[in-house]
Amino acid sequence: MxxxxxxxxxxxxxxxxxxxxxxxxxxxxxxxxxxxxxxxxxxxxxxxxxxxxxxxxxxxxxxxxxxxxxxxxxxxxxxxxxxxxxxxxxxxxxxxxxxxxxxxxxxxxxxxxxxxxxxxGCFQPWNPELEHSVEYLQSRGSIKVSENVALRTSAEVCNLFGHQYKGWQRSSASIPKQPNIKLWFPKLYPNEQWFNEISHDGTEIHEYCLESEAKKREVIDRNFSESFQYVVFARVKDELGQTMYRFKGVFELDRVKTSYEAGVFWKQIAIDYTF
Amino acid sequence: MxxxxxxxxxxxxxxxxxxxxxxxxxxxxxxxxxxxxxxxxxxxxxxxxxxxxxxxxxxxxxxxxxxxxxxxxxxxxxxxxxxxxxxxxxxxxxxxxxxxxxxxxxxxxxxxxxxxxxxxGCFQPWNPELEHSVEYLQSRGSIKVSENVALRTSAEVCNLFGHQYKGWQRSSASIPKQPNIKLWFPKLYPNEQWFNEISHDGTEIHEYCLESEAKKREVIDRNFSESFQYVVFARVKDELGQTMYRFKGVFELDRVKTSYEAGVFWKQIAIDYTF
Missing domain, CATH: 3.40.960 (Endonuclease; Chain A)
Incomplete structure (x- = not known):
């Protein structure tokens, strides 16, 4: 404070x-x-x-x-x-x-x-210690976008979903016992070889690879061939400059909007997740 | 505020x-x-x-x-x-x-x-408009060091004592109808050709001219030959960087401590002044 x-x-x-x-x-x-x-x-x-x-x-x-x-x-x-x-x-x-x-x-x-x-009965007292706590979020049984859910590391997000990781470097992760759902930790802004963007209302993510036309197509082909849902925890910096991973909802490929020209579109299909 | x-x-x-x-x-x-x-x-x-x-x-x-x-x-x-x-x-x-x-x-x-x-009955409500007002201080009939009296310009100090000045450039001024008392607007720290200092308890001012030995002696001789009391309004900057003149009391020459070697000493003889 x-x-x-x-x-x-x-x-x-x-x-x-x-x-x-x-x-x-x-x-x-x-x-x-x-x-x-x-x-x-x-x-x-x-x-x-x-x-x-x-x-x-x-x-x-x-x-x-x-x-x-x-x-x-x-x-x-x-x-x-x-x-x-x-x-x-x-x-x-x-x-x-x-x-x-x-x-x-x-x-x-x-x-x-x-x-x-x-x-x-809907007042949630602010508790800075619990706010970014895996155990606390797990104990609540579900998370909602409107509850301002965020964790400090992607490993903690993995652990919230049942892993026991000390660290995690990749931008996505599996979820135990959920073969069709993955975790995704995107930067939702253009970065390095990726154009990423989330719509202002938070319901659509637009993504394509900037590295080369071939790579851009490869990513799109792979997404079309798979059919994962992604629980998105976007990598952001909080107002004090600390990195955290903010829950943005569950997304799946928008097969209508996605194209080689426009890139990949993900549409929000849920604003909550129950463990 | x-x-x-x-x-x-x-x-x-x-x-x-x-x-x-x-x-x-x-x-x-x-x-x-x-x-x-x-x-x-x-x-x-x-x-x-x-x-x-x-x-x-x-x-x-x-x-x-x-x-x-x-x-x-x-x-x-x-x-x-x-x-x-x-x-x-x-x-x-x-x-x-x-x-x-x-x-x-x-x-x-x-x-x-x-x-x-x-x-x-001794609470003085803070009034920022009146705080540095000549009219307000005049209406109170007297000033005390403990009342944190300060004015924005030396001309205002002169006017508090009965002058009608628009501006005033000199470091001292007369007081109408008070031939033995003058106003003094010193900087109470070493500045240009002067060593000036006020004691931590505010009761003694030490002053001498740094320009030359001759000038230092001349100032001391003049002070010994005169016998003015000085109402001191020290030139200071307030906490927001604005210049003001702060009432420090009435001082007269300390004829015991003053010498060619040590310089001029002024001792506080009153912590208030009644108009």
Whole structure:
């Protein structure tokens, strides 16, 4: 949490408002992410504060607009799809008293949302130790894209699915007792010999090999001849620069869109997985 | 206040704890200064948070010690004398829950101190607009060193004492109807042709001219032949880098300590001035 705060160095009203929200909510069960990149239908956005449990984004408007986000700089990052998320704005180009009033209203709303989730029995207290824990995720029996599931290494992802690996270097892995389903750990952005991309709504992955036309065709032929489903854990860097593998859903080959010209398309067929 | 917060960039637990104090005290009448330099009997110290109205300093201990403070780098700054001040420490090398407990205790104590001052009728609400206002200081009838009196320009200091200046370039000025008292705007650190220094307890100024032995003697002779008292407003930079003139008390020549060899000594004879 302290590292998150330290990242708010650019906008001084952002730092003031965000620290006020965090200290007034005053609940260590609530996770806060500062400077969260989100994919929206027509581009990327950076929100000043994100509360994953509430799917709530807070933006502090300081009277100037964030310029175009350089896609190249953020492509490695953990970009979340935020189509069903709530966005609250705080106008910071006003007096400090008026900023406080707005912040305190947001804080009251956050506390209400948490109370509502608790009544409905769906509040998941934030636990940084368990958040990236294989054992914890296994104990829950299933994972959902909406639950922000991520592990620190691809070996841990393998182990979540029943392996006992110390390390894992390859970009895919089998799943014990599941001959038709594999794990896949792609970088979902152009890298080295691969053009990779995930759609803004997270439902389609586009992939082809840049090495040569022959290699591109070979990959496509192989995918057509196989019929694996892939549980995708994309390799990303979290907001503090640490690598992690984020669950993106289960995908299978889109045999209609895939072609030698366009490359391979994978379509999302499930947003959860039960062990 | 937001600029103050933005200065806490080095230590992440400092930022966390300080923002928690400020947002939990939640009182715009209370002034906070981050990174206040203080003169102590045996050197300088930097405190993480300073509440001038309560003469309270808060230090966030992150498990490593602040190195020796480079006197050369801070000599222009607004260094306060903190001999009668209170210092509270927060141990930040513990869990976040334990940091919160300590911070919340400090917050409760701050609120109690404010309540006590209010009962005693001595609480001066912070008002940034009035803080450096000539009219406001005049309306109060007197100034005290302990009230942290400072103005933005030497012309404003002159006007506080009855002049009507638009600007003022000299390092001293008369006071209307006070033939024996003058205003003095020294830099209280070695600068250009002058060796100037104020003692850590703020009660003695040591001054001599570095230009030549003849000039040094000339200054001493002139001071011996005159017998002015000086209302001292030292030229300093505040914590945000802005120049201001800080009231340091009324001084007169120390005729015992002053000599051709040692230079001029001024001793503090009053810590207040009534207009």
């Amino acid at each position: 302290t590292r998150q705060l330290q990242r708010c160095k650019n906008k001084r009203f952002e730092l003031y408002a965000i620290t006020r929200i965090i200290h007034k909510v005053d609940d260590l069960d609530v996770k806060f992410v500062t400077q969260q990149y989100v994919a929206r239908p027509n581009g990327f956005a950076l929100t000043d504060l994100y509360l994953p449990q509430l799917k709530l984004h807070i933006e502090i408007d300081e009277g100037f607009h964030q310029g175009q986000i350089d896609t190249d700089k953020i492509r490695e990052l953990d970009i979340i799809t935020a189509t069903d998320h709530l966005v609250r704005r705080i106008d910071a180009a006003v007096s400090i008293e008026q900023i406080n009033i707005q912040v305190d209203k947001v804080v009251a709303d956050i506390q209400q949302m948490i109370a509502d989730q608790k009544i409905l | 937001t600029r103050q917060l933005q200065r806490c960039k080095n230590k992440r637990f400092e930022l966390y704890a300080i923002t928690r104090i400020i947002h939990k005290v939640d009182d715009l009448d209370v002034k906070f200064v981050t990174q206040q330099y203080v003169a102590r009997p045996n050197g300088f110290a930097l405190t993480d948070l300073y509440l001038p109205q309560l003469k309270l300093h808060i230090e966030i201990d992150e498990g490593f010690h602040q190195g020796q403070i480079d006197t050369d780098k801070i000599r222009e700054l607004d260094i306060i004398t903190a001999t009668d001040h209170l210092v509270r420490r927060i141990d930040a090398a513990v869990s976040i829950e334990q940091i919160n407990i300590q911070v919340d205790k400090v917050v409760a104590d701050i609120q109690q101190m404010i309540a006590d001052q209010k009962i005693l």
